[in-house]
Amino acid sequence: MRDRFGLRVCVAVVSVGALLSSTAVPSVAAGEVPIGAADRDWPGHSDDATLRGKIIKMLRHMTLQEKVGQLFVVEVYGQDANSVSPAMAARNRALYGVDTPAQVIDKYKPGGVIYFDSRRGPDNVRNPRQIGTLSNGLQAAAVSQRQPIPLLISTDQEGGAVVFRLVAPATAMPGNMALGAARSTADAHRSAEVIGTELAAVGINQNYAPVADVNVNPANPVIGVRSVGEDPALVSGIVAAQVDGYHDGGVATVAKHFPGHGDTAVDSHFGLPEVTHTREQIEAIDLPPFRAAIDEGVDTIMTAHVVLRSVDPSGAPATMSEPILTGLLREELDYDGLIVTDALDMGGATSTYPPNVAPVEAFKAGADQLVLAPQMDVAYNAVLDAIRSGEISMRRLDESVYRILRLKMKRGLFDDPFVDVDLAEKVVGAPDHLADAQVITDHTTTLVKNDAGVLPLSDDPRNVLVTGWGVTTTSTLGNAIGQRGQTVTVRETGTTPSQATINQVVAEAANSDLVVVSTMNAASVSVTTGLPTASAAAQQALVKALLATGKPVVVSGMRNPYDISYLTEAPTYLATYGYTAAQLESLTRVLFGEVNPVGKLPVTIPRADGSGALYPFGHGLSYHG
Structure with a gap:
């Protein structure tokens, strides 16, 4: 290990290997470690033959506190393991009573750490060198403990523009529903491989992806484009390819959210949704992607905070439901x-x-594993007390720790948990990754409606007004259109344009030859009233006011593709399923006929009045072929 980690790390790295070969049992407090258990009495299976003995030896060496620590996945504040700003130190102190990320590892000896960007607060991910250095520092702290056990370092890098942590120069892949529109398992595999390769380069060894939910509810506020689509077979094929791709990229996989979060109208970040599927519907809709992930060797499955009474009549959320996690899944x-x-x-x-x-x-x-338990001291001691009291058996604890250690061994973390930060800078955002991202994204854009024959646009110069949702979205799209020899005016309106804003944009349209307007969930409806939300209603009013000018108007739904349900007057509509730079470039290429639109809807677009399908699953127009 490099000198910058110091002697402490060099010694710790040696001790990881020494632990697996040593026969000496460290001195621990009486009763902390099961004594005299025969190998056959420990958890695990015969198919773990190559690792079983090593894992059992480690379990015998671990104290009760060390085992309980392995159950927790924590967040830490700051960009460096050993030195953080006063503000970040204060956040760590409020959560854990210590200042630095390394001290959090020292105190709890957790099994995992999850990275977040500044939007949540921990601000762990800035650039490849910084992320890799943080990962190395955390691993150094982990393998410097009495029991040197490396960390699972995870994050949510699903692809697309909704749930992601690493930003540029990291490669932005198009996201699940876009991949569903492309219908290509090869693209799904390559997308996951690129994401996995870049995560592994910065020391993130577990990705909380792929999303295996089947989105059959257009009003779903939390899944939507994070899902491949509404067809279980399509979702299963893409999910299996992603599991394989992430593995090829070098990271462990997490299929989520079991037993399925695709038919909910409540966001589980803020409330407790209920899935009303029967057992037959669960088997037909929700479980196939998880079965496919399991068949492909998925490392981990994440629970959902959803109620599923057809499996557990008690109404407990799946995360706390033994009938769902043990009965159904196990x-x-x-x-x-x-x-x-x-x-x-x-x-x-x-x-x-x-x-x-x-x-x-x-x-x-x-x-x-228990992710982001609020009040860590309370949570840790509650589990510890439950084991000491016999509410949770020692064998049950060992089963979980066995699985955690087994995954860490399978992923090679005991061999070398550290990364080369110089190499990370070359891998993340590599030219071939960016090129592949654009090619894959070009397969996803869906031309839903082209009644007026406006598309594809000619190369003739014209005045184009780019308006609608998104400061970055409208400016990036405007720049891309301007590069095609067009004179572009950009007027961003926000998600809830006022009438004054609408009037201003309509006045701008009078001086334009073409309007391109982006919408963002303009089909969203209130759970309580069933009517469009204020944001959706305002966006609908903007589009309809622009259509009333008589100018050619191209509407692009930038997230969920359902916006056309409330904009049926629009003669031209495209779905991008996201707003990464590559997706905006792909949209522009489609507008000008540089790319033939080949994406097919991975969901049904319903009529706003609920009378049936407006556009069926699989619909999509092309210019030729």
């Missing part, structure tokens, strides 16, 4: 990989379970 689906909770600080968990109850109930239900 026993019926025969899954022996890691089960990780969705974040325990989400409303779907905290609204029902206090901080000292949620982690215990989730663990008793069958979860192996």
Whole structure:
């Protein structure tokens, strides 16, 4: 290991290998480690033959506290393991009573750390060198403990523009529903491989992806374009390809959110949704992608904070449901990989379970790792007390720790958990990655409607007004159109344009030859009233006012493709399923006929009045072929 990590790390790295070969048992407090258990009495399976002995030896060496620590996945504040700003230190101190990320590892000896960007607060991810240095510092702290056990370092890098943590220069892949529109498992595999390769380069060894939810509810406020689509077979094929691709890229995979979050109208970050599917519907709709992921060797499955009474009549969320996690996932689906909770600080968990109850109930239900438990001291001690009291057996604890250690060994973390930060700068955003991202994205843009024959545009110069949602979206799209020899005016309106803003944009349209307007969930409806939200209604009013000018108007739905349900007057409509730079470039290429639109709707577009399908699954227009 490089000198910048210091002697402490060099010694720790040696001790990882020494642990696996040593026969000496360290001195621990009486009763902390099971004594005299025969190998056959420990958890694990015969198919773990190459690792089983090593894992059992480690379990014998671990104290109760060390085992409980492995169950937790924590967030840490700051960009460096050992030196953080006063503001970041204050956040760590508020959560954990210590200042730095390395001190968090020292205190709890957690099994995992999850990275977030500045939007949530931890601000862990700035650039490849910084991320890799943070990862190395955290791993150094982990393998410097009495029991040197490397960390699972994870993040949510799903692809697309909705749930992601690494930004430029990291490669932005098009996202799940866009991949569903492309219908290409090869593209899905390559997309995941690129993401995995870049994550691995900066020391992130586990990605909380792919999303395996089947989005059959157009009003779903939390999944939407994060899902491949509404067809279980399509979702299953893409998910399996992604699992394989992430593995080829060098990271562990996490299929989420079990048993399925695709038919909800409540966001589990803020409340507790209920899925009303029957057992037959679960088998036909929700489970196939998870079965496909399991068949492909998915490492981990993440729980959903959703109620599913057809499996568990008690009404407990899946995360805390033994019938769902142990009965359905472990026993019926025969899954022996890691089960990780969705974040325990989400409303779907905290609204029902206090901080000292949620982690215990989730663990008793069958979860192996507990993510972002609120009030870490309370959660840690609650699990510890439950084991000491016999509420949770030592064998049950060992089963989970066994799975955690097994995954870390399978991913090679005990061999070398560190990364080369110089290499990371070359890998992240590599030219071939960016080129592949654009090619893949060009397969996804869907031309839903072209009644007036406006598209494809000729190369003739014209005045183009680019308007609608998104400061970056409209400016990036305007620049791309301007590069085609067009004179472009950009007027961003926000998600809820006022009447004054609409009037201003309409006046601009009078001086334009063409209007390109972006919408952002303009089909959103209120759960309570069933009517369009204020934001959706304002965007609909903007588009209709522009159509009334008589100018050619091209509408592009920039997130969920359902916006056309409320904009049926628009003669030209495209779906991009996201707003990455590559997606905006692809949209522009389609507008000018440089790329033939080949994307097909991976969901049905319903009529706004609920009378049936406006556009069916699989619909999509092309210019030729």
